[in-house]
Amino acid sequence: MALIELENIYKTYGEDEYTTVALKGVDLTVDNGEFISIMGPSGSGKSTLLNIIGCMDVPTKGVYRLDGVNVTTLRDKELSRIRNQKISFVFQHFALMHHFTVFENVALPLWKRELSKKEIKEKVDHYLEKLGIAHLKKKNVSKLSGGQKQRVAIARAMVAETDIVLADEPTGALDQENGARLMELFCQMNEEGKCIIVITHDEKVASYTKRIVRIVDGQIHSDTKGERQ
C-alpha cells in the first residue's frame, strides 16, 4: 500500500470569474522511504500540492489517501492529529515561534502527545545534540543566524519522528554551504527510512533526491525516478 495516494486532485481559489485553478487533476503516488523533489516555476501549484499532502489544505475535488485513509473527508480534529503524528514540516523561512526558545520550538509537536516532561526533554536534547545545536537550547530563536534557525526547524521536524517530512523551499533562505548541509541532513533522514518531499525550483537541491516530479500549470508534467546524483 502506498503511503501517499493522490487521485485526480483539483484545487481552485476564488469564485466565478475570479477563479484560479492551482491544481488540475493531479495523480501522484508516493511510497514509504521515498525522497522526492517537486519542481516547477512560480505559480505552478507545487506549494498548493505540498499543503494538500501536509493536510494543511483540502482539495476542491479528488481523493487523497494517506496510509490508506481518505483524509479529504476528515474533520479539523483528525487532520490535526495526522499533522502531529504523521507529517513534519520544514519551511523556507523556518516558521519558528519568535518569542520562544530553541527548546520550546523543537518540543512543539511533542506537547500534543501523551509524553511526560522528562520524555520530551530527553527527545529534544537528543535531536539538538544530533544537529549540533544543544548549546543554543535556551536561546531565543530570534537571536539565531539563518543556518541555526534552519537547524532548529529540522530538529523540530526530526523530534516528531513522523513518517513524512515535507519541505517547502528549505534552502531558499540559506547560503550555499548551509543549503548543502541541510540537504545532507535530509539524505541522512531518508536513509533512516523517512519519506521526504522537497519543493524546490533549484536543480542542485533536486539532484539530492531520487525522484523528481515536475509540475507546470497545475499538472504533473514529468515524473522521473533514478539514483541520487
Add this chain to the structure above:
Amino acid sequence: MIFSSIKNQIKAHPITTFFIVLGLSLSVLMISVGISSMNYSKLLEQEQEHYQPRHAVSVDITFAEEPNWQRVLGLFKNIHAQTGVILEEVTLSHGDAMMAVTPEYWTKKVVERFPLVEGRYFTINEIQEGKKVALVGKDRMKDVRVEGSDRYLTMGHDRYKVIGIIGVKGKRTRVIDYQVVIPMTSLPVAAINKLTSTKQLHFTIHNPVKDPYEDEKMIRQNMERLFPAAQMDVSPYTSNIMLHVDFGEQLALMIMIYLLAIVNAVNLTSYWIQERTYEIGIKKAFGYSNYDIVSMLFCEMCLISAASVLIGFALQLLCNRMIEQWIDYPIHLSITHLSTAVVFVVLSAALTIIIPAMKAIRVQPVDVMNRR
C-alpha cells in the same frame, strides 16, 4: 506549556498585557467596592431595623404662633409611662461645625433604646430637670473633652457631661456610633428659640410594647387645650437615616465598569491574537486543532484574569483607607468577594476570548507558513 506560553507572550507583548491586566484589575477593584458598598447598605438596613424605635409614629404639629417651650412640653402630659418622645431634625453647633443630636423625652420612666458600651443611661430626674447630660456614640468620642475624671461635650455653647457611651462592644454599629443623645429638656436656649421660631415641631413617639394610639390621642387633646389653633398630622414612622448607597445604582455602575473592562480586554486581546497569527499557524501546522488553540487562549486569559483579581485585591488593601473615605466603609475581603472573583475570572476569560478565538480559528497554517 501554558505557563511558558504566557510567559513568552508577556515578554513579547508587555504593553498589551499590562493594559489588559490594568483594565481587569480596576474592574475587580470596582466590583469589590460595589460589593462592600452593598454589604454596608445591607448592614445599615439591618442595624436600622434593629435599633429603630419600636411601635413608632411621626407627628408634625404646626402652630399658629411661636409656642412657649414649657407649654410644648405640656403636650406630652399623661402619655403612657413607657412612651418616649424623640425630637427630629435637631442640630447643635460644635466648634465650627453643626452636630446632629437626638433629644429624647420620657414623662415617667426612661426606656433604654441603645446598648451601652460603658456608663449609664439617663435617669428620669435628669430628663425632668433638663440636666446637661449626654450619651455619645463611639465615633463621637473624638469630640469629647476629658476634664479630671469627667468627660464633656460642648454643644451650642453648653457643656454636656458624657454619662455613657452607646454602641456595641467590639463591633461597629453605624446607626448608633455617630449619635449624640441628650434629654429634650436640656436643649440650649438658642436651639429652643430657633426651634420654636419655625412654628413647627417634628417628633416621634414610640413605645417598646404597644402602638401609641392612645398617646397620639392624648397629645392631640393636650394640643387642643394648650394650642387651640395648632394643627397636628400623624404619619407612620420613617427613619431619617439615609442609606448611603442605592443598590440598583451601585449594581448598574459595577456592571457598566465591568463591561467597559471587558470591551477594553476584547480589543486588546483581538490585537494580541492578530500579533500571534504566525504562532497560531505554526501550532496548527504541527498538530494543534482549533479546540486546542481556543483552550490555550482561554487558559491564558484565565491566568491573566486570575492575576488581575490578585492585583485588584492587592490594590484594595493598598487603597483601603482612600476607598473607606470614598464609600464610608472599609473593604473586607469576604466569601462574597472571593466567589465573585472566581466567577469574574471565568466569565472575563470566556467573554474576552470569544471574538479573538473566532479569529484564531480562521487562521490557516498555509497562510502564515512562508511568512518571513
